[in-house]
Amino acid sequence: MIFVLLPALNEEKSLPTLIPKLNTELSNFNEGYKIIVCNDGSTDGTQKMLEDFKRSIPLEIIHHKINRGLGESSRDLFELASQLSSAGDVIVRLDCDDTHEPEFIPNLINKIREGYDVVVASRFAEGGGQLGVNSYRTFISYGANSFMKLFFPIKGLREYSCGFRAYRAEKIKEAVSFFGNNFIQLKGLGFTCTLEKVVKLKLLDAKFTEVPFILRYDQKQSSSKMVGSVTTLGYIVMTILYYWPWGGWRNSIKSRHANWSLSNDHFQ
Ligand SMILES: Nc1nc2c(ncn2[C@@H]2O[C@H](COP(=O)(O)OP(=O)(O)OP(=O)(O)O)[C@@H](O)[C@H]2O)c(=O)[nH]1
Numbered sequence: 687m688i689f690v691l692l693p694a695l696n697e698e699k700s701l702p703t704l705i706p707k708l709n710t711e712l713s714n715f716n717e718g719y720k721i722i723v724c725n726d727g728s729t730d731g732t733q734k735m736l737e738d739f740k741r742s743i744p745l746e747i748i749h750h751k752i753n754r755g756l757g758e759s760s761r762d763l764f765e766l767a768s769q770l771s772s773a774g775d776v777i778v779r780l781d782c783d784d785t786h787e788p789e790f791i792p793n794l795i796n797k798i799r800e801g802y803d804v805v806v807a808s809r810f811a812e813g814g815g816q817l818g819v820n821s822y823r824t825f826i827s828y829g830a831n832s833f834m835k836l837f838f839p840i841k842g843l844r845e846y847s848c849g850f851r852a853y854r855a856e857k858i859k860e861a862v863s864f865f866g867n868n869f870i871q872l873k874g875l876g877f878t879c880t881l882e883k884v885v886k887l888k889l890l891d892a893k894f895t896e897v898p899f900i901l902r903y904d905q906k907q908s909s910s911k912m913v914g915s916v917t918t919l920g921y922i923v924m925t926i927l928y929y930w931p932w933g934g935w936r937n938s939i940k941s942r943h944a945n946w947s948l949s950n951d952h953f954q
Pocket residue numbers: 692693694695696697724725726753754755756759780781782783785877906909910911912
């Protein structure tokens with residue numbers, strides 16, 4: 687099975703374009719699929735639109751009445767996917783502002799089938815790029831990615847800030863089982879969860895690679911929900927937690943995971 691996770695906040699303009707494209711792409715696979723959307727307190731027509739799609743498409747809605755942020759939405763999406771999936775399944779997560787084209791999904795899934803645990807749709811892989819991004823935004827994004835690469839080096843990974851990725855379901859099940867509610871721990875800190883996921887999975891020895899991807903910012907219709915200051919604060923908090931000399935993530939998680947793996951032969 688393929689599980690596709692979509693975090694959504696006020697995406698009524700993009701969903702009518704994205705969901706049919708996604709459904710067509712997923713129908714080409716011979717395995718079953720399910721789209722899971724977390725509608726996080728949207729105040730526009732997102733919920734109604736999703737309920738309409740649900741009549742004809744295998745779609746499940748997690749509905750938050752109150753906006754809880756991307757961190758809590760990601761936690762709910764990944765926890766539900768880990769409950770519903772089995773070994774051999776793939777979990778794909780993308781944005782629903784129509785800047786992440788579903789046509790890249792087959793390449794992401796092929797790499798999971800080759801044996802990788804996390805495959806990232808990357809603007810920085812050869813053949814990748816972006817359309818419609820202004821130079822200020824490009825500068826900020828390159829700066830943020832350089833910061834992340836410097837402080838959280840992961841073999842095979844250059845694209846840290848784009849959330850369009852495929853994950854081996856088994857690895858997500860392991861992460862949710864090991865970390866519990868702390869798989870995505872930095873919940874009130876904007877989009878930090880996108881970085882936290884890869885760092886936590888790296889600490890569980892996940893194998894990473896990238897496939898080329900073109901960010902279609904020229905297609906973006908909904909307004910941006912990224913709050914740069916809060917997310918930057920999140921990156922700083924995470925760097926401190928990771929390198930903290932007394933029980934920082936980089937040492938404590940690795941040793942706890944080694945002990946946990948010994949006592950959980952299911953995940954070895
Ligand atoms: N569930 C949930 N989804 C959110 C929230 N904020 C943003 N999103 C979704 O997260 C995805 C990324 O949001 P964007 O606003 O596109 O952020 P970005 O891609 O980092 O930056 P821009 O494309 O420049 O806006 C989209 O699918 C949004 O609908 C939130 O508070 N809750």
